[in-house]
Amino acid sequence: MTRVRLVVLVAVVVVLLATGAWWWSGGGRSGADPQSAARTALPDLTPASGPPTLESLETVAPAPGQVVQAAGPFDDRFRLSGLRFDGRTLTGTATVTSDVSEILELEAVAGFYDRDGRLLGTARDVYHLDESAGGHAEHEGTPDERHPIRITVPAPLRGQAVAAAVGIPVLVNE
Amino acid sequence: MPGRRRVAVAAVASVAVLAASTVVGVDAAQAAAGSRAKNVIYLLGDGMGRSHVTAARERYYGAAGELAMEKLPVVGQVRTYAVQKNSGQPGDPDFAPNYVTDSASAATAWSSGVKTYNAALGVDAKGAVVPTVMELAHDAGYRTGNVSTAEITDATPAGQMSHVLARGCQGPTYSAASCQDTDITGDALPTSDIRVTPVADQIARNGTADVILGGGLSRFDAADERALLRQGYDVLGSPADQQVATRADLRGARGRKVFGLFNKGNLTIEKFKRENSTAPEAAEPSLAEMTRKAITLLDRPARRKTGFYLQVEGALIDKRSHANDAAQTLEETKAFDDAVAAARDFAQRDGNTLVIVTADHECAGFNIIEKGTFTNAEAATPPANADSGNPANSSTPARGATSKDPARSTGPVNGSGSGDARNFAPATFRTVDDPASVTDGTPEASLWLTYLSGNHTGADVPVFAYGPGSTRVGAEIENTDLFDVVTRALRLDR
Numbered sequence: 292m293t294r295v296r297l298v299v300l301v302a303v304v305v306v307l308l309a310t311g312a313w314w315w316s317g318g319g320r321s322g323a324d325p326q327s328a329a330r331t332a333l334p335d336l337t338p339a340s341g342p343p344t345l346e347s348l349e350t351v352a353p354a355p356g357q358v359v360q361a362a363g364p365f366d367d368r369f370r371l372s373g374l375r376f377d378g379r380t381l382t383g384t385a386t387v388t389s390d391v392s393e394i395l396e397l398e399a400v401a402g403f404y405d406r407d408g409r410l411l412g413t414a415r416d417v418y419h420l421d422e423s424a425g426g427h428a429e430h431e432g433t434p435d436e437r438h439p440i441r442i443t444v445p446a447p448l449r450g451q452a453v454a455a456a457v458g459i460p461v462l463v464n465e
Numbered sequence: 466m467p468g469r470r471r472v473a474v475a476a477v478a479s480v481a482v483l484a485a486s487t488v489v490g491v492d493a494a495q496a497a498a499g500s501r502a503k504n505v506i507y508l509l510g511d512g513m514g515r516s517h518v519t520a521a522r523e524r525y526y527g528a529a530g531e532l533a534m535e536k537l538p539v540v541g542q543v544r545t546y547a548v549q550k551n552s553g554q555p556g557d558p559d560f561a562p563n564y565v566t567d568s569a570s571a572a573t574a575w576s577s578g579v580k581t582y583n584a585a586l587g588v589d590a591k592g593a594v595v596p597t598v599m600e601l602a603h604d605a606g607y608r609t610g611n612v613s614t615a616e617i618t619d620a621t622p623a624g625q626m627s628h629v630l631a632r633g634c635q636g637p638t639y640s641a642a643s644c645q646d647t648d649i650t651g652d653a654l655p656t657s658d659i660r661v662t663p664v665a666d667q668i669a670r671n672g673t674a675d676v677i678l679g680g681g682l683s684r685f686d687a688a689d690e691r692a693l694l695r696q697g698y699d700v701l702g703s704p705a706d707q708q709v710a711t712r713a714d715l716r717g718a719r720g721r722k723v724f725g726l727f728n729k730g731n732l733t734i735e736k737f738k739r740e741n742s743t744a745p746e747a748a749e750p751s752l753a754e755m756t757r758k759a760i761t762l763l764d765r766p767a768r769r770k771t772g773f774y775l776q777v778e779g780a781l782i783d784k785r786s787h788a789n790d791a792a793q794t795l796e797e798t799k800a801f802d803d804a805v806a807a808a809r810d811f812a813q814r815d816g817n818t819l820v821i822v823t824a825d826h827e828c829a830g831f832n833i834i835e836k837g838t839f840t841n842a843e844a845a846t847p848p849a850n851a852d853s854g855n856p857a858n859s860s861t862p863a864r865g866a867t868s869k870d871p872a873r874s875t876g877p878v879n880g881s882g883s884g885d886a887r888n889f890a891p892a893t894f895r896t897v898d899d900p901a902s903v904t905d906g907t908p909e910a911s912l913w914l915t916y917l918s919g920n921h922t923g924a925d926v927p928v929f930a931y932g933p934g935s936t937r938v939g940a941e942i943e944n945t946d947l948f949d950v951v952t953r954a955l956r957l958d959r
Contacts, residue, residue, distance in 0.1 A: 325957075328604040329587070329596040329628060330671035331659045335692060338656040339639030364637055364683045368730055389730050390784045396633035396643040419633070419642040422567055422583040423550050461640045463633045465568065465620070465787070 343460040344413065345400055352408030353454035358383070361402060361458030368462060371440075376455040381442045383457065387464060394438060395420050398461035401442040403452035411452055416442045500934040502819040502954040503772040504764070506808040507575075507947075508534075508756075509621055510801045511568060512783025512828030515542075515927050520791075520833055521798035523912050527897040532799075533806035534822045537929040539939040543947070544925055545571060545826045550582040550648050552590040555943075564923040568783070569632040571825035571944055572624025578948030584646075586620060587628035588660060592649040598948060599625035599673050601957040602774040608721075609773065610759040611674040614732040614752050614797075615780030616681025618664040621825065625776055626674055627667040628659050636665030636684040665689060672696050675721060676762050676775075678755045680728040682709050693724050701725030711748040715758055723762055734781055734793050735800045752779055753803040760811050774955060777804055786828035789916040791892035792879055792905070794831070812932050819934050819954045821947065824926035830917020834891060837908070840915050842889035843874035880906025891915045 347362040358374040358381060360366075367389075374383035381401050387394060397418040403411050418438060444452045510517070522532050546562050547570035553559040566574075567583040574580060577587060577595035589595055603609045613622040618635040634644035644661040645653045654661045668677065669689035677698075687705035694700060699720030701710035710725040718725065733746035741747060750758070756777050763773035779801025785793040805822050812818035834840060841847050844867050876882030879892040883906070893910035895903045903909045928947075930938045934954040938947070952958040 325596055325601060327596075328600040329594050330600060330667065330673060331594055331628065333659070333662065333667065333670045335695075336662070336666055336670055338662075340656070343638035343640045364686075368683075390781070390788075393787070396640070398640055398642065417640075417642045423563070423648075460638055461643055463635050463643065465784075 342415065343398060343400070345402075345458045345460050347458060348400065348402035348410060348413065348456055351402070351456045353404055353456055354408070355406055355453040358455045358457065361400070361456040363458040363460050365459055365462040369459060371457065374457065378452065379444055379449065381440070381444075381455045381457060383440045385438045385440055385459060387436045387438070387462070389464065393420065393465045394418065394436075394463075395422075395465055396461050396463040397438050397459065399440045399442065399457055399459050401455050401457045403444055403448050404454040404456070405451050406453055408454070411448045412445055414442050414445050416440050500937065500953060501956060502933040503817040504774070504812075504815065505819045505821070505951050505954055506756075506760070506775045506777065506812065507951065508777045508801070508805055508808060508820070508822045509779070510782050510798065510822070510824045511615070511621055511778055511780045512786045512826060512921070513779070513798060513801070513824035513926065514827030514831060514922070514924055516831045516833055517782060517786070517794065517798050517824075517827075518927060520831065520912065520914055521795050521802065523833075523896050523898075524795050524894055525799050525897070530897070532802045533809055534802055534929045537805075537809065537820065537822060537931040537935075539930040539935040541928045541930075541938045541940050541942055542925045543823055543928050544941070544943050545574075546580075546923065547571070547574075547583050548580045548590045550590060550646075552580070552582070554580055554589075565921050566826050566923075566944075567632075567921065568620035568825050569624065572621045574944035575823075575947035575951075576624040578945050578952075580945060582649075584631045584633070585629075586624050586632050586664070588630060588649075592630060592646075592660065594628045594659065597625045597673070598951050598955075598957070599774060599776065601952065602955055603673055603675075605955070605957055607772050607774050607955060608676075608763045608765070609674045610676035610763050610775040611679075612676075612752070612755045612759050612776065613679040613778040613780050614800075615679060615778065615784075616684060616731055617668065617677055617679035617726060618681050618684045619731075619780065621778040621780060622679060622776070623664045623668070626671065627664040629662070629664060629667075630654075630660045632664075634661060634663050635681075636663030637686045637689075639663055669693050670696075672722075675723075676759045677724045678715070678727075678750075678759060680726055680730055680732045682707060682726040683729040685726070696722065698722040698724045702727075712750040712754065713748070715750050715755070718758065718762065720762075721765070731780065731784065734785065735796050736793050751803065752777065752800050753807045756804040756807045757811075760808070764811075764815075772955070774951070775808075777808065779804065783825075783828045786831060786916070787919050789829060789919060791831075791894070791914045791916075795894065809931060817933060819930065819932040819951075821928065821930045821935070821938060821950070823928040823938075823947065825944075827922045827924040827926055829919060830922050830924075832915050832917065834913045834915055836893075836911055836913050838913075839869045839874055840889065840891070842915075843869050845870040877906045877908065877910075 353359045358376045370386045399416040547566035549561040552561040570581045576597040579589045581590045611622045620632045630646040665684035669692045685704035690704040701714040702708045727749040738747045781797040812820045874890045875885045875888045877893040882888040891913040894912040895910045928938045937950045
C-alpha cells in the first residue's frame with residue numbers, strides 16, 4: 292500500500308469515527324419537535340357515543356317488586372346492600388371492598404322493568420370527587436368506603452316500572 | 466516538492482485537522498459522558514416519605530442497617546407541591562401553588578416537567594397536552610417499560626402513557642363525570658379528544674411502553690386486547706376473557722413487547738400472599754420479580770440505539786398508608802426496596818445505567834415516636850407551654866400539664882388496642898435490635914409508629930440515585946427537575 296493510499300484510508304476511518312460520534316451524540320435528531328412525541332391520536336379507536344351502561348341490564352328480568360344486581364366490570368370490588376325499590380326510587384349502599392384510599396369516581400346505573408321483565412329505561416347515580424376543589428375536607432382522615440345509592444325512576448316511566456336492577460360501570464379509587 | 470509528496474502532505478494535514486476536531490468532539494463527549502446514561506431505571510415509592518424509609522430500615526435491618534435505596538451514593542430531597550387549576554408555572558404572574566400534591570400531578574411533574582393541578586395527567590394546569598419522558602424515549606428509539614403494583618391505569622404509571630384532564634378517566638368506558646373538566650376547557654370536549662379518552666384505551670393503542678406489567682385487568686376489554694395484539698404485544702392472560710396473568714406466564718414471556726396484568730385491580734399486598742401461599746393471589750409476581758423480568762426484556766438492541774427507560778412503582782405503600790396500616794406499609798416499603806436492589810444490581814453489572822429512587826409525596830404523616838411516649842392525638846390536651854411566664858418564650862397559648870387520655874389511648878393498635886376503633890395509640894414493632902422475646906404489638910417493641918391523618922402531606926420526599934448523571938439529584942430539587950435529569954441522561958433534551 293502506498294503512503295497516499297494509507298493516508299486516505301486513515302482519513303476515511305477518521306471521518307467515519309467522527310460521523311459516528313456525531314450521530315451517537317444525537318446530532319441527527321437535533322431538529323425533532325418534542326411536542327410531536329405526545330400520542331394524541333388513536334385512529335383505530337371509536338370514540339364513546341354516550342354515557343356508560345351495562346350490557347347485563349338487557350339480560351336480567353327481575354320479578355315485580357324485586358331489585359337485582361346487574362353484572363359489571365368491577366363486581367369483585369364492592370358489595371351492594373339494603374337494595375330497595377318502592378316504584379319511584381331505588382336506594383341502597385355500595386361498600387367498596389377493594390383497597391380504598393379515596394373513592395374518586397362511582398357511577399351506578401339502574402334499569403327499570405315492567406311486569407313482564409322488559410327493560411323500560413335507565414337512570415343513574417353519579418359521584419365525582421373534585422380533588423382540586425378540596426373535596427377531601429368533608430371527611431378528613433381515613434376515607435369512607437361506603438357510597439349511598441339513590442336513583443329515581445325517570446318521569447315517563449313512573450307507574451310502569453315495577454322492578455329494578457342496578458350495577459356499577461364506573462368505579463375508581465386512588 | 467514533487468506532486469505525489471504534496472498530495473501526501475495535504476492528506477496528512479487534512480487527517481490531522483480531522484483528527485484534532487474529532488479529538489475535541491470526543492473530549493467534549495467524554496466530559497459529558499459522566500452525566501449521560503445508556504439506560505435509566507426510575508423507581509417510585511408512592512407515598513413514601515423520609516419516615517417510611519427510616520421505619521422500614523429499622524424494622525428490617527436495625528438502626529445501624531441500610532435499605533438498598535439508602536446504599537445508593539447520591540441523596541437529595543424533592544419539593545412536591547402542585548398548582549391550582551389554570552395556574553401558570555413557577556415564576557409566571559398567574560402562578561397559584563397547591564402545597565399538597567396528589568399522585569397524578571406529581572407523576573406529570575417528573576414525566577413531563579410541568580407543575581399541574583391535582584388529578585391531571587400528561588396535561589399542564591391549563592389543559593395543554595405535554596409529552597412524557599417515556600414518549601420522548603420511545604420516539605428516540607429507546608425501549609421502554611412501565612411496572613406497577615397498582616392498576617396500570619392508576620396515576621403513576623398512567624402519567625407516562627396517557628394524557629387526560631382527570632385521572633379518574635381510567636376506563637373501561639368513558640363517562641362525562643370522570644373524564645371531562647369544564648373548569649379547564651370551558652365547554653365539554655368531543656369524546657374523540659385524547660384528553661377525555663380513557664387511560665386504558667390510550668395504553669392499549671399508543672404503544673408508548675414496550676413492556677407493561679401490573680394490575681388493573683378490569684379496565685381493559687376485548688377491543689383493547691385486539692389492539693395490543695395488532696401492535697405485536699405478547700398478551701399474558703386475557704383482557705377479553707378477564708383472565709389474569711400469573712408468575713408462570715411472566716417467567717415464560719420472551720417477546721419484545723409484553724403486556725401482563727396480574728390482578729383485576731391493584732396487586733395483592735405481600736403480607737396476604739405470604740400468609741396464603743395457596744391462594745390465587747399468591748401467583749402474582751412480586752415487584753422485584755417484575756422489575757428483574759422487565760429489565761431482561763428491555764435490555765436488548767433497540768431500533769436505533771441500545772438502551773431503555775423503565776419506570777417501576779411500589780404503589781401499595783401509599784394505599785396502606787392511607788389506611789394507617791403500619792404493618793403492611795412497612796412490608797410494602799420492604800418489597801419496593803427489594804425492587805430497588807434488583808435495579809441497582811443490574812446497574813452495577815451494566816456500568817452505564819442511571820438509577821433514581823424517589824417518591825411522589827408523603828402519605829399520612831407517618832412518624833416514629835420515642836418508645837413509651839404518646840402523641841397529641843392520645844393526649845387530653847396538647848403539650849403545655851411551660852415557659853409562657855418567661856418574656857423570651859411568652860407566646861400563647863399556655864396550657865396545663867398534658868397527660869394521656871385513657872379513652873383515646875388503649876394500647877398498641879396492632880396489639881392490646883386493636884379492637885378499639887377510637888384508639889389513637891401507636892403501632893409497635895420489634896426490630897432486629899430487640900431481644901428475641903420481644904413481639905410486635907407490645908409496649909416492649911422498640912419501633913413506635915404513628916399517623917397524622919389518612920391523607921397526603923406536603924412534606925418534601927427523599928431521592929436516592931446511582932450512576933451517570935446521578936449527582937444532579939444530590940440537592941434540594943423540584944419534582945419537575947427530575948424530568949430534566951432523565952431527559953439529559955438519555956439525551957432527549959434537544
